[in-house]
Amino acid sequence: QVQLQESGPGLVKPSETLSLICSVSSGPISYYYWSWIRQPPGKGLEWIGYLHYTGQTSYNPSLKSRVTISVDTSKTQFSLRMSSVTAADTAVYYCARAPHWYDSGDYLWGQGTLVTVSS
Amino acid sequence: DIQMTQSPSSLSASVGDRITITCRASRGISNYLNWHQQRSGEAPKVLIYAAFRLESGVPSRFSGSGSGTDFTLTISSLQPEDFATYFCQQSYSTPWTFGQGTKVEI
Numbered sequence: 101q102v103q104l105q106e107s108g109p110g111l112v113k114p115s116e117t118l119s120l121i122c123s124v125s126s127g128p129i130s131y132y133y134w135s136w137i138r139q140p141p142g143k144g145l146e147w148i149g150y151l152h153y154t155g156q157t158s159y160n161p162s163l164k165s166r167v168t169i170s171v172d173t174s175k176t177q178f179s180l181r182m183s184s185v186t187a188a189d190t191a192v193y194y195c196a197r198a199p200h201w202y203d204s205g206d207y208l209w210g211q212g213t214l215v216t217v218s219s
Numbered sequence: 220d221i222q223m224t225q226s227p228s229s230l231s232a233s234v235g236d237r238i239t240i241t242c243r244a245s246r247g248i249s250n251y252l253n254w255h256q257q258r259s260g261e262a263p264k265v266l267i268y269a270a271f272r273l274e275s276g277v278p279s280r281f282s283g284s285g286s287g288t289d290f291t292l293t294i295s296s297l298q299p300e301d302f303a304t305y306f307c308q309q310s311y312s313t314p315w316t317f318g319q320g321t322k323v324e325i
Contacts, residue, residue: 135315145255145263145306147315160314161220194262202251202310205274207265 102126104195104210111216112189118182118215122195128175129153132206133198136169136180138191139212146191151178153200185217221245221309225318232323236297240321242290242307251311254283254292257320258303266305267292297323 108120122134129151136148149159151169159167168181182189195210222245232238242252250270255263265274267283270290280295294301302325307318 144319145308145317147308147317150315158313162314198310203269203272205268205272207253207268207274209262209264212262 102208104197104208106193106195106210106213108193108213108215110214111218112185113219114186114217115184118180118185118189118217120180120193120195120213120215121177122179122210123177124197129171129178131200133200134169134171134178135196135198137194137196138189139194140188140191148180148182148193150198187217189215190217191215220314221248221312221316223307223309223316223318225305225307225321227321228319229322229324231325232297233325234297234299238294238297238323240292240305240307240323242285242292242318244288244290244309244311247287248309248311250286251309252283252285252290253308253310254281255306255308255317256301256303257306258300263306294323 103125105123112118130153133150135150139145149169166183171178192212192214194212197208199206224243226241252270254267256266257263266277266281271283282293304320304322306320
């Protein structure tokens with residue numbers, strides 16, 4: 101069964117860079133949109149951006165200046181980097197997969213990882 | 220950005236009830252609409268994609284309908300494991316956006 105697993109520091113200091121990795125158990129990234137989504141404690145879901153398997157990226161304009169999503173050379177992991185974090189970036193961060201063809205199914209979420217921004 | 224508005228924000232129901240949640244997009248999104256379920260303390264999971272297609276393994280008591288700007292999620296007979304928060308989400312245009320969620324409580 102395919103799984104997505106987020107990993108990275110659970111605590112980041114204000115003004116520093118948050119870095120997370122999503123490991124894909126099924127092997128090389130293919131035929132999907134690979135997204136990062138976050139959820140502040142007790143609040144709703146916010147799409148951060150995606151990396152398409154072709155290499156195309158798209159970011160939420162509200163975060164675009166601070167965010168980079170990339171794939172590693174093995175193409176079995178993709179990462180999120182968010183610079184200049186503040187307390188407002190404290191959230192559970194999820195990686196997720198959406199199919200290239202939106203009506204073909206096979207969506208998947210990771211289990212999420214809590215990142216707290218605090219000194 | 221396309222705004223997604225769900226109603227109600229919360230509802231109380233009993234096991235066996237039929238419930239409907241609505242989601243309205245601020246402009247037309249064809250059928251690029253997904254429904255996610257999030258149980259307390261868990262990650263979301265996709266129940267329905269492309270407005271009405273059931274994701275693999277999702278019980279048939281869940282159904283979705285709609286196109287354009289107005290969509291619904293229906294649970295035909297609530298089960299104990301269905302008490303959760305439900306989110307709609309559009310993937311018609313970036314930034315992908317979510318509704319604020321509907322909490323289904325006992």
